[in-house]
Amino acid sequence: MTTLYYAPGACSIGIHFLLERLGLPYERRKVDIRSGENREPWFIALNPKAKVPTLQRDDGSVLTEFPVIAQHLAGMAPEKGMLPSDPELLLRAAELTDYLVATLHMQGFSRIFRPMKFAADPAGHAAVQEQGKAIVGEGLLVVERSLMPGGVLASTPSFADAALFYVLFWATDRVGMPVPAHCAERYAALKATAAARRVFEVEGIGK
Ligand SMILES: N[C@@H](CCC(=O)N[C@@H](CS)C(=O)NCC(=O)O)C(=O)O
Structure with missing residues (x-):
């Protein structure tokens, strides 16, 4: 299952919003960046950049960088019209x-x-x-x-x-x-x- 790693109120809220808007199935996992959880080994193993948003896809591969994640997700549900066809x-x-x-x-x-x-x-x-x-x-x-x-x-x-x-x-x-x-x-x-x-x-x- 697609998993969004996010921190409350961080920029990852934009990807969280997009996932909801597109109606895609996903799981979410909160990462406490205030306490430095994003620097713990388990998260670094997932995303060495230590940043949210981090998106783990169905096949286990990981996407980072907001613009790339956003465009990728819009392409997962083209019928929702968030990926311009023009x-x-x-x-x-x-x-x-x-x-x-x-x-x-x-x-x-x-x-x-x-x-x-x-x-x-x-x-x-x-x-x-x-x-x-x-x-x-x-x-x-x-x-x-x-x-x-x-x-x-x-x-x-x-x-x-x-x-x-x-x-x-x-x-x-x-x-x-x-x-x-x-x-x-x-x-x-x-x-x-x-x-x-x-x-x-x-x-x-x-x-
Ligand atoms: N270039 C990254 C920036 C992501 C970013 O800066 N995320 C912040 C939260 S808004 C973060 O994870 N900060 C944790 C830290 O720097 O320790 C992207 O486009 O996704």
Whole structure:
């Protein structure tokens, strides 16, 4: 059985959301990254990168990296329409997913949530966090262009919604920062789904 290794409220919530949205059969296994369970031998044997999301497939093989996992899962249930059949839209969905993960998450939110990784001196943490918020704020303006009327993914559901879900969850419900109108609209629509309600409940998230 496909197994998702996740940590509550981490970026893996986007893959958790996608699995629910696609209605695929899967099992989930919580990994306590706060206590360092992701560095325990059993998890390193599965994913030497020590990161969630980690997806173990039916045949036992393991997939890592959010954009790859998201695209793979969308392809497992093509009838659900999360893997655009138009080659151009497929590229745009991959482009947006990569930008959300590699830039907004890794460059922006990493600075906000883990400033100690960027500045050893605690006195510098507030400045690092501000830098992170600026990266996320500017990034969301770029994302907004894809979602606004006439934007490349304005009316196209895709696996990029999995990345939009967690990035907008973090921006809105975790950091409490303002997000552009069409990003807010997309997040409201994603959050209103049964899939979102289910993952919030399973992961113990109040909002
Ligand atoms: N490039 C990875 C990033 C995944 C990642 O950073 N996951 C975080 C949680 S949001 C994690 O597992 N952190 C644990 C750690 O670094 O100890 C991906 O796309 O999946």
